[in-house]
């Protein structure tokens with residue numbers, strides 16, 4: 001998907017919501033456990049209940065890998081279901097990959113060609129030759145971890161090297177990579193006070209922003225400091241939406257949570 005197509009979706013739906021699919025068999029409603037593929041059935045119900053309110057879905061790959069081959073089958077069914085039924089939706093494989101060039105190419109082919117995701121999260125630590133292979137695919141995007149939502153982000157990312165915070169170096173250096181127009185960045189909602197500085201370095205780029213809801217990040221603060229002319233934000237909520245209920249009405253409960261976020265976003269968009 002092109003960035004412009006994503007922007008068009010945001011305008012049409014008045015939403016920049018990304019629903020995170022972090023499916024845990026210990027948390028999903030008991031009645032689904034009788035299904036042949038409970039993970040897929042759960043995802044399908046969540047997607048069907050929220051697709052008009054969200055512009056992106058982000059399956060976190062760990063939650064599928066943990067179930068081995070069955071988990072990968074559920075992931076494949078989930079991405080195929082999204083692509084077949086809701087082709088306008090932007091899809092993110094939250095896989096946080098990063099390795100030397102030839103290995104990075106294999107990761108990129110796995111997630112962009114076999115699984116047909118629009119984007120994948122990538123760790124920047126190994127540098128240009130570990131990131132650029134992901135940027136060789138037309139209309140696909142690498143979403144680089146810049147300033148993450150967790151407290152461990154302060155271990156390295158905000159530390160200064162030669163007078164500049166590491167996360168700023170990541171933003172600046174990656175902006176020189178081949179096909180850098182296909183780059184997006186992860187910045188945590190729990191780090192709202194950093195968005196103004198971040199926007200000075202990468203004014204145009206889309207930011208994937210996890211950390212609202214369960215991690216306590218503030219949507220309004222993020223939007224105030226981080227929104228650009230094209231909105232430029234994908235706000236992710238995973239547990240706060242998908243586990244809003246755990247009875248037979250779990251999907252409508254998830255919709256209620258997604259609707260509340262979308263309505264907040266609509267107000268923010270209309271006030272711009």
Ligand SMILES: O=c1ccn([C@@H]2O[C@H](COP(=O)(O)O)[C@@H](O)[C@H]2O)c(=O)[nH]1
Nearest residue numbers: 060148149188210214215237238239240
């Ligand atoms: O900095 C980061 C990067 C990724 N994540 C992922 O986003 C979701 C957040 O889930 P919630 O339930 O909404 O807290 C999850 O998949 C994380 O692995 C992040 O939280 N922070």
